Amino acid sequence: MSKQLHILLITSNQSDIDRLSVLCVNYDWIIESSKNSFQAIQKIKDTPSYNFLIIDHEVGPLTSIQLLDYLSMELNLNMPAVLITEKEVHGDLNNEEPFFIINKPITEKDIMNIVSFVNESSENLKKGAKPYSLNYLKQLSDNNTAFILESLQIFKDSVYTKLNELKQAVKNLEFKTAREIAHNIKPSFEMLENDHCRVLCDKICYQAKDEEISALAEKLNQEYLNIIDELKKEFPKLN
Amino acid sequence: MKKKILIIEDNPMIVKSLEFKLTKDGYQVVVAQDGRKALKILETDAFQLVITDLMLPFINGIELIEHIKNNIPELPVIVLSTSKQEEIIMDAFKMGVNDFITKPFSPNELSLRVKRTIENN
Numbered sequence: 001m002s003k004q005l006h007i008l009l010i011t012s013n014q015s016d017i018d019r020l021s022v023l024c025v026n027y028d029w030i031i032e033s034s035k036n037s038f039q040a041i042q043k044i045k046d047t048p049s050y051n052f053l054i055i056d057h058e059v060g061p062l063t064s065i066q067l068l069d070y071l072s073m074e075l076n077l078n079m080p081a082v083l084i085t086e087k088e089v090h091g092d093l094n095n096e097e098p099f100f101i102i103n104k105p106i107t108e109k110d111i112m113n114i115v116s117f118v119n120e121s122s123e124n125l126k127k128g129a130k131p132y133s134l135n136y137l138k139q140l141s142d143n144n145t146a147f148i149l150e151s152l153q154i155f156k157d158s159v160y161t162k163l164n165e166l167k168q169a170v171k172n173l174e175f176k177t178a179r180e181i182a183h184n185i186k187p188s189f190e191m192l193e194n195d196h197c198r199v200l201c202d203k204i205c206y207q208a209k210d211e212e213i214s215a216l217a218e219k220l221n222q223e224y225l226n227i228i229d230e231l232k233k234e235f236p237k238l239n
Numbered sequence: 240m241k242k243k244i245l246i247i248e249d250n251p252m253i254v255k256s257l258e259f260k261l262t263k264d265g266y267q268v269v270v271a272q273d274g275r276k277a278l279k280i281l282e283t284d285a286f287q288l289v290i291t292d293l294m295l296p297f298i299n300g301i302e303l304i305e306h307i308k309n310n311i312p313e314l315p316v317i318v319l320s321t322s323k324q325e326e327i328i329m330d331a332f333k334m335g336v337n338d339f340i341t342k343p344f345s346p347n348e349l350s351l352r353v354k355r356t357i358e359n360n
Contacts, residue, residue: 183294184249184294191256191343
C-alpha cells in the first residue's frame, strides 16, 4: 500500500484536476487545488505540510518558476514540485532543483513516476519531522510548561475516547454521528498543527461517502497513534 | 469584581485553552460541556458574556442562542466555529449573536473580541 501524501495541485484547468483525481484513485493521496499561484501561496502559508506540489507550468499570475522561487526565497520552503506542461520546457529550470516535469495529458505511468520522484526527494526533507508542533500551545500560554503538558494529556485522553466512539459509530453504520465526532476532534489536531489529521477530519465531515468513512477513520487512528508515540519520546511523563 | 464568562464547548482541549487564556486576561470562567447544562447554569447565574460552540450535545448551539436571545436578550454571545461552517454562522448572526471566533482561536484575537464585545454591551 502506498503511503499517504498531501498534494496541492495548482492549475486553472479543471480537466487537469478531474484527470488527476481519476488517475490517483488507487493511491492514498489527499489532493487540494488552487486556481492560481497567489491562491496557492496563501494555501501553502495556511497549510505548510503539503508533501509536494503539482503545478501547471502555464499557471498565473506568477509562473511556476516564480512561484517556486517565492516559496524558496520568501517562505524558506523547498518543496518537491512536479510541473505539468503541454510544451517542452527549456532553460529556465535548474536541474539541481527538486523538479519533475511531465507532459500533458498525465498518464497512469506518470503517476507512478511521480510517486518514485516524491519518495526520493521528500525523504531527506521529512527526516526528523515530527507529526506535531507545540508552537500554538506555546504561543497561547507564553511557553507555560505545565499548561502544555496538561493540554497534551487532554489531547491524548480525549482524542483516544473520541476515536473509539468514531470506530463504534462506523461499526453501527451511524455515519452522522461519525461526522460529528470528526468535527469535534478536528480542532484538537489543529492545535497540534497536524494538518494531515485536519484534512482527514474534513474529509469525514464534508466529503466522504458513508462507505469511505471506515478507511478514513482508520487512517486518523493510525496518525493519532503516531502522534502519541512521538509525544511520548519528548514527554515521557505523558500517561 | 471580575467579569464572568460562560463557555459552552465540548472539546476539552478548546475548553482548557479558553479557560487558560480568559482567566489570564482577568475574567471569571464557568464551563458547561453541553447545552442542557448551560441552560441550567444560566437559570441561576448571571454572566457578562457567553462563548458557545454551535455543535453541542443534547441542545445544539442554535437552539441555545435562540433561548438566550428570547430570555436574556442583553447577554452578548460569541460563537465558536470551525472553518466550513459559514451557513450555520450566518444563521447564528441572523439570530443576533455578537461575534464569532474560529477554532482553534488566535489568543490575541480572542482577547480583543471578548473585550470589545463585553465593552459594547
